[in-house]
Amino acid sequence: MTTKERIVDEALTLFSAKGFKGTTVKNIADAVGIKDASLYKHFASKQEIMDAIVKEAYAHMERLSQQLGFPSGDAIGETAQYFKNVDRKKIIDLAKEVFMFYLTDNYMSRFWKLSNMEQYNNPEQYEIYRVFIDGGIEYQTRLFTEMIRIGIFKKGDPEIMAYNFYSPIFLLLHKCSGHEYELEPTLGLVGRITGEFYDRYHK
Amino acid sequence: MTTKERIVDEALTLFSAKGFKGTTVKNIADAVGIKDASLYKHFASKQEIMDAIVKEAYAHMERLSQQLGFPSGDAIGETAQYFKNVDRKKIIDLAKEVFMFYLTDNYMSRFWKLSNMEQYNNPEQYEIYRVFIDGGIEYQTRLFTEMIRIGIFKKGDPEIMAYNFYSPIFLLLHKCSGHEYELEPTLGLVGRITGEFYDRYHK
DNA sequence: GTCTATACCAGGATAGAC
């Protein structure tokens, strides 16, 4: 890890804990183990560090959407095969996975907090936060559209299904993210809610 | 409105827009129309203004929980009567009401944002934010427990029902609060989600 | 209880030696 990368990393940790304004350049330099003046050899300003974090976040999210995305390739047969195997346990595991990803992923857990704190500061910040909302809903909507199409789920409004699937995860993320929480009961709750969701909609 | 009250009011507006750290004592004094030095005749520090806001928020929420609470008095007959009249439209209206309250109420719309921004700063701040989460869930859980008991809703887990009812509202509040949004489509969405909720659970 | 003036310091950023 270069010094520049370490600056971004430590800044993300500090910004996500105390906010952008609540973090001083000296805080960051201390965490990296250099003097604050030295930091300006890598970034022209504190704001530039923030910009680097945001830029990296987009890359991380891009990678995530590929990870969680539909199976690659446009072979319809392959896609159908993928969804045919979706059952109760798979759906519950998917919910738990999404939840745990945002909560414990080294990058996302910090960025989630930061994004939530800074969303009101300017439209660009809000745009990123919106990815956590609309990105989730849009992905799930496509997922359930496909699952209705191939007959695994009952006919219905896939967008409402997406809200019903994702909203409880979103709420519990807000409850736990950055705070003390008990993992097992919370994961249990995610499981119960999602299980009930599956039972309502599956054929 | 006394000067002291106006300070608290303007401070809430500014804090909720730019955060506690992002707001200066001079910003507040300017908004009130006095010099920053004069402000210290009313509050000993910037932090004390914040404390006053938090204290007032508790009072507001207390009032809300009475407004939205079960019909007053312990007359069981009266309570049962209240719930007997709950139908599809009532439930949808309740959802829209809760949503609109947090989004447009002069005090709550500002405090929601502030609370969301400052929740990570200290445990006390988080405790208040938690009221938006657990307070909602707990209230709805009691509501649905009662509605199952008197036979309006099917047997089921009232806590999961509460998550299913409240989470989408919570998510949409995070999406809209403090940002540009179109009211009608959003209220429509709240209505559709809640209508589907009612159809799933009512007898 | 509002004002002017000011103390005080923290934090962002630069200069220049090594």
Next chain:
DNA sequence: GTCTATCCTGGTATAGAC
């Protein structure tokens, strides 16, 4: 590319007159 030293702005808070 790191350091020491320093500048400068702006923000919290106080003193004291009216």
